[in-house]
Amino acid sequence: MNQHVAPIESDLDLSEELQAAATAGDAVRLNALFERLSLSEALRELLDLDQEDRRTVLTLISPEMAADLVEEAPHETGAGLLEELETARAVQIIDEMDSDVQADLIGGMEDAEAEAILSQMDAEDAADVRRLSEYADDTAGGLMMTEVFECQDTMTVSDVIKVLAKDDEDVDRYRGQHPYIVDKDEKLVGVVSLRGLLATKRSALLTTIMVKPLSVQPEAEISDLQDIFDKYDFLGVPVVDADGILLGVVSRDAVSQALLERAESENLKLQGVVSDELRSMPTWLRSRRRLAWLSANIVLNMIAASVISAYEETLVAVIAIAVFLPMVSDMSGCSGNQAVGVTMRELSLGLVRPKDAFEVWLKEVSVGVINGIALGILIGIVAWAWKGSPALGLVIGAALALNTILAVSIGGVVPLLLKRIGQDPAVASGPLLTTVTDMAGFFFVLSLATLMMPWLV
Template sequence: MNQAVNSIELDIDLSEELGAAATAGDAARLNALFERLSLAEALRELLELSADDRRKVLTLISPEVAAGLVEEAPHELGADLMEDLEPARAREIMDEMDSDVQADLIGDMEAAEAEAILSQMDAEEAAEVRRLSGYDDDTAGGLMMSEVFECRSTMTVSDVIKVIAKDDEDVDRYRGQHPYIVDEAGKLVGVVSLRGLLATKRAALLTTIMVKPMSVQVDTDLSDLEDIFDKYDFLGVPVVDASGELLGVVSRDAVSKALLERAESENLKLQGVVGDELRSMPTGLRSRRRLVWLSANIILNMIAASVISAYEETLLAVIAIAVFLPMVSDMSGCSGNQAVGVTMRELSLGLVRPKDAVKVWFKEISVGIINGIALGILIGIVAWIWKGSPALGLVIGAALALNTMLAVSIGGVVPLLLKRIGQDPAVASGPLLTTVTDMAGFFFVLSLATLMMPWLV
């Protein structure tokens, strides 16, 4: 207990120290405070500050520390932090980042703010960032860094070792890359291992010890990149255009991070949260994003409620049915969500496409029939024993069985259909599944109860 209290007190003291140092403009103190923390802890403390204090802190601390904090933040938040700064200061921070991170940030910024920062950068570097930010996020082009350990085919082993020995800042940015060999036109022709360099005579040409490298096209998607890194123990893979020109390198770390971000994003979308929402964001923005999804759900739930309204007489005659209505819709919804989850995963892995909808349906309905019958028998027995009515057990069990079959069909197929028409299946599948399973569950229970009314009353 005392440890918890002490931890809270330390957090409060640290936040107060950061705020006081920012107000006083004490850059040295701020840098010293952040050096005590991990990046995750430092970002949390930064976000606890007011918007003005955050801006002051990012302006005062060293560009290296500021770059680490911005990189630690989700892309959208990182872009917001950079947009709040003066363009010249934002450029200083950008200079400490690799090109792939720069492109991600620029791509997430408003056009005016992005151009203001790019105008402060070296013209050639700015053009490179613009080029990288133009690629789709989940492709090799969108994930690659343009800093490449590139060597001409005319170079010798000695030439490369001299480059490495310089300990130049650019060499640090290569992240352990092997030297990639290009010809006069910049086309990738080979790769040399660092071990091979050390084991070869210094006067030897690189072309005599290079091997043909594996490369990917700039439009290779994330799922294919995942397969490559799962199959091969590479730290990075070179990226080329259609003519074979070397454009950059996509690293294993970049692919792993992109896969994690995609999984997190899809999970949030299934819960109705669109975008990289954090509680440090403006309340109005967070409210608007959530209301879009919640407002649509009001309409969908009114449709489901209208089914109940149409069977008021049945409900009044057999009030016990009301106890089981939410059970039927909820259990069917769970089955449907399982189907949605599997389809979303297979879509992300590239294992199914919209044209596979019929095949997916056959596989899902097979599971739905088995599970539907099993669950129907189980809940039917419960209803019979609980309310002492075998007819009620038959109604509830049959309704759950039918609704489960419908739910898995919708959950398995609808994401594919939404994908085909260009809608985001992660956002739309959940509300649609919930509405249909509720409406169908109410309909199955109440219509079967109406048919069985002589045996229920």
Template sequence: MINEQDELTVTERIRICLAEADAKALEVLLDPLTLSDTLREILLLAPEERSALLSLLPADLSAEIIEEAPHELAAELVEALAAPSAAAIFDELDSDTQADVIGEMDDEDAEAILAEMDEDDAADVRRLAAYDEDTAGGLMFAEAFTFAKTDTVGLVLRRFASDDDDFERYRGQHPYILDEGGRPVGVVSLRGLLTAKRSASLTDIMVQPLTVSVDTPLDALRDVFDLHPFLGLPVVEADGTLAGVLSRSAVDTAVLERSESANLKMQGLVGDEVRSMPLWLRSRRRLAWLSANIVLNIIAASVISAYEGTLAAVIAIAVFLPMVSDMSGCSGNQAVAVSMRELSLGLVRPQDLFRVWRKEVLVGLINGLVLGTLIALVAWVWKGNFMLGAVIGTALALNTVIAVSIGGVVPLLLKRTGQDPAVASGPLLTTITDMAGFFLVLSLAALAMPYLV
């Protein structure tokens, strides 16, 4: 049927498959597509069509699509499914992904899905979802390739050779050896397994494992993996019992996602927004930041209002006001970006505020002098008034120093007070640099008025 309608788009073909409830044809149609292309096609469908598609496909394929989506979008797709269908897809997801998606869902919908799952699996999901997302507990997965101290090399090798469907979930882990209380006491290398006698006890070839606690923060985890070549580490509870396993890839992904999230927040976007989300939700999220920005801009504009007489007397100043504020804002944003990056890398802390300010002031003095001189020359040549150039150049030089000072230290101040520096640094910097820029230009112009008219 589909081969006879080559002129149809993929989306139209998907709709035909859904209308006929033809799961096999739908699977064949999607097979050549990458997961990202498949997700894009799904988002072109109406919400009820998305649910029908995910329910019609095999659970393992639907799970791969869910894993491709950002967590908030994945939760939205899963919430729209009937609980049994959602639970069947959830069973195919790794436990860390399950916890991430459940954490984005309404409590009622989450519990409905967990009630349909295996009791032990549901307990693991609830446990993982309870940890902070940027800690070892929030990033680990529950599946662990474990053995008892009394087990032998032969038993491990037989497990490797088995066709256990759950074996893939161990993601190439080394075998961990647990004591009677469930605490990791050893780890065995694959090389050691292959060179040892099958009858040898695991305790004869194991080495002491390096562990991390469930509350270890992301920055510390990144440092651990930077220092050691491990692909994974066992994660333990406060009493030393094994809680799960943390992979290097999970830490790398979390660091990247945090950086991307910080960049989005600096633009006033909170959460994993995609355009398939409800219109009012997207609008409300953006307005929360934009509305606050209006107030900040009104404050900056009030400075101009106080100098209306000066502007009226020397109208040329109005041409340079946005240039001074924009150039200073750019310099300040560079300082914000460096501070945000160093905070995320753990290179600076709030207590380093004075050191950061001192270093930024030195940069600001150099860049302010250069930029101020350039714009002063432009104003002088353009308007033929040396004093106008001196006023504009001095204002830009001083405001550049102010901007980099604010941009460098505000993220640290916000971090110290428990605020999100990614969200608030941009608006605060813009308002302060605008106010300072307008004030410097207009106040210097007022002082030099006899030489400007």
């Protein structure tokens, strides 16, 4: 680090310094400035630069620092940063990453750019990336890293300690893995704890102190991996093929990060944001992605509005009903969103499957009946007290109770049905729930009001 860099007084000063250093091509200055920042701060400053300055910064700073910044970004953004660079520089940066991260980033690139980078990578590393890319992202194969602390069954404790003592970057990538023991055919036969190594005579063979390891196949789902890490205090789990050959290791951190990213992604999708979006992305790209979802919502809301149009005479006669229409639809929508959230979580954990839709519906209806009656009584009393009409209170209360039951039924079951037909439940459940609860809420209120008209006017 350059010890003579002037103190950073504000974000504005820092931004100006970074831009000036990039314009001047001052690699020493850029490295020193970024070293003072946390990764999240450094990434924010990088993304605030224009495209040309970003390219200059990523070209001039050390490959290690550039790799850290790219890894800190969402995968789509990180892939975009690499695509902006010359292929040779992108390869330098990717070489600093673990194989699982390499596969995620290259998988997010356009085919031409990805192939250009793979063609310049080390042949063995490129083969690992291609193999990892074949697996689904939320499986053991998609989450594993191929950098494995692998030892032959003919090795002794002394041999392993010598490997650990080496100042080798490959050792750093093992992330605290225990040594996995393989035979001459690369089949996994055992695992040795690091503590066991230190407590055993140096001349002892690894086979005399190893234990049979728990392993998974590459198709294992993330929910299965989560169960293993919840049950056992492992830092990693080895991945083997059908013949028992060691393919890689899934770390606890990788599973935790994948679960966090899944939760964030599903939450964004429920709000209509279907891809990784940052405000540093091109405005037209962000606008186009949002409009695709918002445009569909216009159609759905027109359907809901048509219900109101069909009951214009009732609204004119009892104008007080208009005050309660949004309350009924919004409160029912909240109940439905709770059901959606529970189903999405259980889907992600593997606790329910599409075939469990009827069982899920029965459980949600039970909750919906209780909550619907309770909420209906509360809002009915409010309507009665506010407008002085017990008939209006009965109409609004009954409508909310019925709509709540319908909303939780839809919220609980629709994600499972969408999953069954191959649609993304996180994207489609929200708009569908909103439309149906609005339409049904308006219908219940206005149709009940029409029936109760003699007591309302």
